[in-house]
Structures are given as C-alpha cells and as structure tokens.
Amino acid sequence: MSRYDPATLEPKWQAAWEDANVFLAEPSADKPKYYVLEMFPYPSGRIHIGHVRNYTMGDVIARYKLATGHSVLHPMGFDAFGMPAENAAMASGGHPADWTYANIDTMVAQMKPLGFGLDWSRMFATCDPEYYGQQQALFLDFLEKGLVYRKNAVVNWDPVDMTVLANEQVIDGKGWRSGAEVERRELTQWFFKISDYSEELLDALDGLDDWPAKVKLMQANWIGKSRGLQFRFATQDAPEGFDSLEMYTTRPDTFLGATFAAIAADHPLARALAEQNSEIAAFCEECRKGATNEEALEKAEKIGFDTGVTVVNPFQPDRALPVFIANFVLMDYGTGAIYGCPAHDQRDFEFAKKYGLDIVDVFVAETDGVPVSTEAYVPDKDVIVRYLRALAGPEVMTSYEAIDHAIGRCEADGVGEGVTRFRLRDWGLSRQRYWGCPIPVVHCPTCGVVPEKKENLPIELPRDVDISIPGNPLDRHPTWRNCTCPKCGGAAQRETDTMDTFVDSSWYFARFTAPHADTPTDPEAAAYWMNVDQYIGGIEHAILHLLYSRFFARAMHICGHLPETAKEPFNALFTQGMVTHAIFQTRDGEGRPVYHYPEDVDLRDGKGFLADGTEVEIIPSAKMSKSKNNVVDPVAIISQYGADTARWFVLSDSPPERDVEWTAAGAEAAYKHLGRVWILCDRIAQMDKDAAGTGDEDLMRAMHKTIFDVTNGVESFGFNAAIAKLYAFTNTLSKSQASYAAQRQAVMTLAQLMAPMTPHLAEDIWAHQGGEGLVAQAAWPVADEAMLVEDTVTLPIQINGKRKSEIVVPKDASKEEVEKIALADDAVVKALAGGQPKKLIVVPGRIVNVVL
C-alpha cells in the first residue's frame, strides 16, 4: 500500500457492506428507527451530478443514524411514469416500457459504485404493475370515501394534432409539434377533493417544526386562505334569470372605486349573451385561446368586450357599472366575476385606459389632491386603514375589520355575506396519455361510471400500442378498452385516461415500508417505519409534490392504510440546491452562441481558451443542460477520481440548501485532499508503536472539538462547515508530534467522522489501523465535554463598537473581573485618556465594548 487508489478500494468495501447486509432495513425492538428518504429520481437515462448530491446528503444522514444506534430505512426507487418515455418512444420507435426499464437498469448500475447505503431489496418503479395496481386500489378506496369525483375542467387543446397538451408542450401559446394556436377546451375529468382539506393542510403547517419556513410560507400562500365579502350587484338590461352578479373581494378599500365589472367567457351570463349575439360568441371564442397556466393568463394582453349589461354596486347605488367579458377572468377562480377599481390596481387601470372607463380615485386626499392619472396608486396598509376608519367609523383598525363591517351591512340588506375562501383548487388527476397508471373505472351504458372490482386489479396497460401519432393510444387501442361492467355484467368500456404522475409520487414513501405487500401498505410495517424522519429534495417540489403527499397521507389514513400519526408524513424536510456548471461560449458569425465542452477549454487565470487560442466567454453557475454542453457526468468523475471524491466535493463547497458550482479545480482539490488523508494514515500506521511524543493533550482537545463540530454539522445539515472542520483537523493532525497512540486514535476518529461522507476511504483507514469490524457499523464517537472547554478565553475589546484590542481572562471570570482587566488594557487606557467610559458592556465569554 503506497498510494490512495479508489478504483481498488471502493468496490472492495462496497462488497464488504453487501456481504454484511449493513444497509438492510430491519425493524428492531431495542433501537429507535430512522427513515431517511431522498426524492426518488425520474429514470431519464443517466444519473446526474445533482442526483449524486441529493443521495449523498441522504447517505450522510443514513450512515450517521446507523452509527448512532438507529434501525435505519434508506430506500431507493424510480418515479417511472411520464411523458419523456412517450416522447422517446415517439422519436425512436421503441416502447416506453423498454425505454424506462433500460434506463432504470443503467441508473442503478451507475448509482451502485457511489457506495450509497441503500436497502436495494426494497427498490421498485412506479410503472411496475405491482405498484400501480396498489395505486388503483387506493383510488377505489378514495372513490368509496368520496375523496375523488368527476367534473368538467379546462385543458390545453391542440386543434391540429387533436390532442391535449401539457403546459410544457405549449410554447408561446402554440402547440410544440403542430405550431397551432392552443385553445382551452373542457373535458370531464377526475379530481381529488384536496380543497376539502384546505383548512387542515394550512393549520397543520404550524406543527412542521423541522420544515424550512420558506416552504411552509409558500404552501400557506398557495392554499391562500382569505376572508372576504361575497356580495351581489343588481343587473340592468340582463337576460332573464340574471338578476344579479355575485362578486367576491377582500379589499374593502376598493368598494367605492369600482367603475366596471368583468366576467369570464365561461360565466353563465356570458354564455347566455353569446347565444343571443354572435359577436359576443366570437369574442368568447377568442378568450378561450391561449394556454391554461396562470402565468400565461396573467401575462396575456388583457382584452374585454362591453356586453351592454350594467350592474349596480350595493355600496354605490347611484352608479351603473358596465359589464365586460374579459379574458383575464376565469370561471375557476372565485365567482367568475370581478369588479374593477382602476385607480388603485394597475391591471384594472390599464384595462380602464384601453376601454375608456372612468377612474375614481378614493385616495385622492393621500396624494395631495392630485388624482390618479398615469398609473394606479396602490396604497400601503396604514393608508388603507386611515381611509377605512374615516369611512366606516373609528372602531375599524384593520382591513379585516372593515370587511366584517361591510359584511354586517350587506347581510342586513340581504345583498351579501361573509365568505372564507381558499385559493387551492381540487387536484385534477386525469391525463389523456398512455404511460401512466390506468384509472380503474368502467363506463357502462346502463350503470354509468362503475368502479372496477379490486380482484381485477391491476388493470394493466396493454403492451401493443401505437405511440407514433399524437393522442391517447389507449383511446384508439382496438380491444383494450372493451370489458364487462363490474356491476351488471354487460358490455362496457374502460376509462382510457391515466393518472397524473404526481399521484405515483404521493405515496411511494409509504410503499417503501412494505414494498411487496399485497395491499397498498402493511399496517404493521407502516406503523413501525412511518413517518419519514428526514426527507430531502429540491425546492422545486416545495408546493405541489409536498402538498399532494400531505393530502394523500390524510386520505390514506381515512382509508386505513396509514396510522393517524402519519397524516403528516414528513417529520423533517430539507430542500437542497442544484449542482451548476459554468457555460463556455463563443459567438458564431451571426452572433449566435456556440457552446464548448469543459474538456475543450483551457482555464488560465480565470479566463478560458480554446485549443486555437480563442478566448471563451464564461457564464458561471448555470443550470446544467445538454444543449449548453455543461453537463457533468458522474460516471466520468467516478472513473477519474472515485466515488468518495465526488461525494466529498458535492458536500464541501457550498451550503447544501444553496446551489453548488461543479468545477474541475474543486474536484481535483477534493481528490488531493483525500489522497493526503490516506498518506497521513499510512504514515501513522508505520510509526514506532511505542513512540512517545509531545502535544497529546492538544491533539485530543482538537479531536474532541472536531467530534463536537462535525456531529453538530451533520445533525444540522451544515455539511460544508463540517467538512471545513475536518480539513482543519487533518491539518492539525498532520503537523502533530504526538505519540503513536494519540495519533492513531486521532486518525481513526477522523475516519469515523469522514465515514458518512467518504465511506470507502474511511473503511480503508479503519482497516489499515487495525480497527475492529467495519467503520460503517462502529459506534459514532462522542465528544468529551471536559475536553471542549479551555481554561482561559480570549475576549475582543471594542471601543465604540470597533475592535481595538483583546484580553485573556480565566474562563469563569466574573463580570467585575473582566471589567477590571478590560479597563487596564493599554488600548482602553489610551482611548479613555484618564476619563471614564460612558458605558461598559461585558458579554461574558463573548466580548467587551467600551463606549466613550
């Protein structure tokens, strides 16, 4: 043994762990359990360095928990349904299943050399019939409990390809393949009743102490609870049956600034008017153009059509407001009708300018009597409250109280009432696609929609489908949809829609507790392993995936698949950042960017050059993208440096919640450091075993301090800081003149502390020093508190808040003693020039501040 050779030692230790079944998750009566889970990957084809970062973080936790005496569950699987498989099949002529399973095989083969402590015996893919069959069983249970229902909803429709498009397939309002302008079209679809749980999902966020505050805030905003006034505006010149229009508002300050009303193209009134007037009908069609996503709707040019109908605001009986049909009002939100206050809302202001509507400024007193003219005046809270108090009386202190005041008035007059609303909409799960979990229901001409019998599950996807043309292959399959009605036994048709892939990922964490059970979960296993103690994944899942999973856990509890305690399935959540990489680009003759691979770029003094000497532009920290040629392939990194270097680097350079930029220099540095640690270990192993030395005590103090710091770092996701402490301790150890016994203890402890991050190297050091068994199974070192405290502390002295000097005082010195020593300090004496300080602040153990 003479050099660090990861290519040899890594497979060796991986085999050793496997032989010893180190990571097989087994319930234990006398150990606490710990379930650590990283968001499972989509089988895109190859693992990405971002996966390496994600699973390394989870692995650090898993290995640490194992070392601290837990029974650990750390599983891996694949989120395997979805559009990319269909797209790949369309492009290559293959089959989505073949593509998916081949990718899974490749990715597993790429993951194993990274040495993750995973229980591979629990692996599954969501496209396995064993998995999605249980998902169908869940669907049937939800249906029975009223947690799923059918209603109409709007989808993106490509009129040329005659197919439904996902939002990502809509580019600038046009279909990605056909280029045709996308239309909004209504289909009957299945929905989960997540909105029934709005209040609960919101309230329960309070109990999620180990979730990032920002994720909880984003979810709270997404659920969007509001208390407002729902009130009726009496109509004039409206078709029969439309005596009034219902509006909802949370903004009492805009009541009197209202100058127009707008309704959705799908509002019943708009539909009624369209029947009578072809111009209105044409306009409504126009409004239905464009994508369904909120961002597109918000950014789209606002257009309106004056219907000739007017309404009267109950707060302003003498003013008739024109009613427009407008493309920015959606039937799904609120009542499908709004009133506009142009003076105090920029969007309404622009609409009013465009259509020549009145602008009534109710805050004119706040703007020195100058009314709104070029843009809306949006008042801040204090201004609103002052205004409302003047309007409604001195008891009004908040906007909320003003709403209550208005509610009272409207209820007395019979024109409105208080309503609590949520922004959260029900979760539409129907997808008109092949590669997903079939929805297990049957459409019977006599019985209507009938749930499939559980004994017929799984309803498997047919293998023989034609993927090559747009549309749902299940829909046009010659025989698959033909079946018998589970109720009457007559000829019937299967539902051909499949489920949103978010359904697949909303309960996989529960399935991991009993991946082979013939029910969705095994109650005993679920009771033992749930909840997920630590969940780790990207911030991009902050809202949808995590909210859906929280809903699913509740629904599964209602159906008896999860215990009450698992209603919040993730005890702690950590959202990690991306791995980025610089883009190296030059420009072609027309100024278009040309992207260069990192291996073609020579970096010198922060500049990059091609082989011919051309300087390239470096765009740092860009998201990795195949088209930008800046993707780092973990497989190449492992073959060059080994898994431990990759693991060490992705943890070391940035805080885990932030993005980390992959650099060749950084990877090289990590590799060199691991090599130095190995050589250090080797040197200590060759020392004279009886060698005495100096500085044993100092080395042991440094060791215990490092144990303390690294333990804290691992516990609190401060991996980068923990690694910095390990660097410092390595430096200390390599300079140490301590005895062999002390140095051996230090290097073995170093190996233990590094083991969660660089497990292979740690095992090698452990074995090299004659350690017993595997370091993966050794107990985590414990810091000796007595070794952490020094006898004296150095306190900085500030004069007027600026550091000027420092003093050394005994660690248990009283405040008075510290004051005395501080006042005797040369710098303080000089600054005081014989006078007395105005104030003397002593923070024991921390700092002294002398105020002159």
Added chain:
RNA sequence: GCGGGCGUGAUGGAAUGGUAGACAUAUCGGACUUAAAAUCCGUGGGCCGUAUGGCCGUGUGGGUUCGAGUCCCACCGCCCGCACCA
C-alpha cells in the same frame, strides 16, 4: 403578473445580534528538482505605511442597537415555483 428565495475577497464560501473573510481554490514568493509535474512551507479584501499600525469594507440607500453580514423599511440584480414537466 403573482408567490418564495438569494446577494460577503479574484472564486466557492465561514460567522447563536458580539474579533467579518474559518476552510478551500486561484495568484504570488520560497524549498525540493537539470527542468517540469507532484509535494511541502509561506502569502492570500482594498487603500496608506519599512513596520508597530491606521482608515475603508458583507448589492444600493435609510433605520433600530453599546454593537448589524445577521433585525426592520425601500430599491437594484439574479434564481426558483405558478396547478397537464418531473
């Protein structure tokens, strides 16, 4: 557009409201070498100074505090999400 976040040396970053820049990389200087690489030692925010040291400094502008990278307000820039991408 709406919601959320981030901003510290040349670079990645460290810092329970208490010594800003730990640790690492680049650079520069030195040792070793015929030389280079590797390795080791040192330097490593800016300005002034031979130096002891001094002044400035955490995106910008204000505020709170004995003390602000950290807390509050406004602004600028970048990133993420927006319900059929996973």
